[in-house]
Amino acid sequence: MTPAPLLTPAPIAVALDAPDLETAARWAALVTPHVSTVKVGLELYLRYGPDVIASVRGASGVQVFLDLKLHDIPNTVAGASRAVSRLRPAILTVHAAGGPAMIRAAVEAADPQTEIAAVTILTSLSEADLARIGLEGPADDAVRRLAALSVESGAKGLVCSPNEVSAVRAEVGEGITLITPGVRPTGVDAQDQARVATPERALADGADLLVIGRPITASPDPGAAAAAIASSLRRAS
Numbered sequence: 001m002t003p004a005p006l007l008t009p010a011p012i013a014v015a016l017d018a019p020d021l022e023t024a025a026r027w028a029a030l031v032t033p034h035v036s037t038v039k040v041g042l043e044l045y046l047r048y049g050p051d052v053i054a055s056v057r058g059a060s061g062v063q064v065f066l067d068l069k070l071h072d073i074p075n076t077v078a079g080a081s082r083a084v085s086r087l088r089p090a091i092l093t094v095h096a097a098g099g100p101a102m103i104r105a106a107v108e109a110a111d112p113q114t115e116i117a118a119v120t121i122l123t124s125l126s127e128a129d130l131a132r133i134g135l136e137g138p139a140d141d142a143v144r145r146l147a148a149l150s151v152e153s154g155a156k157g158l159v160c161s162p163n164e165v166s167a168v169r170a171e172v173g174e175g176i177t178l179i180t181p182g183v184r185p186t187g188v189d190a191q192d193q194a195r196v197a198t199p200e201r202a203l204a205d206g207a208d209l210l211v212i213g214r215p216i217t218a219s220p221d222p223g224a225a226a227a228a229i230a231s232s233l234r235r236a237s
């Protein structure tokens with residue numbers, strides 16, 4: 001296999017969970033030489049709406065992941081998916097727990113260039129939390145079940161923790177983008193994340209795109225933090 005050119009951006013989506021647009025755009029500009037993707041979530045989208053996409057895409061034209069985690073009845077999710085499609089995000093999230101008809105509705109309403117990714121079980125939930133919401137047993141079981149139903153319903157991407165990524169790959173095979181938040185470099189606090197692993201582990205276990213927020217954006221130099229994780233991934237692969 002030909003080694004990747006040294007400066008290929010790493011398969012990382014930096015979560016731009018910023019309180020204001022200027023900060024988000026600054027983070028995006030600092031990290032985009034090093035990473036493939038930036039992620040816009042609820043905090044920014046609910047404050048600024050669709051304009052935020054163009055602001056973070058900036059001059060670099062970096063791939064934008066729109067993480068709205070849609071979860072409603074199929075008709076409503078179809079409308080929302082159609083509404084944001086014109087922004088041409090590369091990825092749009094829905095909650096897998098919305099069920100097959102809802103996932104299918106999101107896929108059918110989206111622009112063909114937008115990949116619908118289904119969030120299986122939030123990485124902030126521990127097995128004790130899962131038991132409290134009626135999902136007793138190993139997280140792996142629920143994640144694999146939701147992954148299979150999402151793919152059957154047309155999702156081309158799945159979001160799970162790095163701890164489940166190899167089980168999910170075995171369940172759904174190649175050709176589905178596996179996206180893992182819950183990523184923490186060695187020694188970095190998990191904060192509100194419950195099911196975590198290092199970036200190197202997530203990639204080795206088969207993740208296609210690592211979502212990383214605060215370990216990069218809370219650094220005094222987000223560009224250097226992104227570059228350090230990207231080069232550590234290159235060394236490990």
Ligand SMILES: O=C(O)c1cc(=O)[nH]c(=O)n1[C@@H]1O[C@H](COP(=O)(O)O)[C@@H](O)[C@H]1O
Pocket residue numbers: 015016017041067069093119121122123124159160181182183193211212213214215
């Ligand atoms: O869909 C997501 O991106 C997502 C799913 C999930 O299960 N867990 C999760 O943390 N996320 C997002 O991934 C990002 C993680 O951020 P950090 O914990 O700061 O690295 C946040 O923007 C979350 O909204």
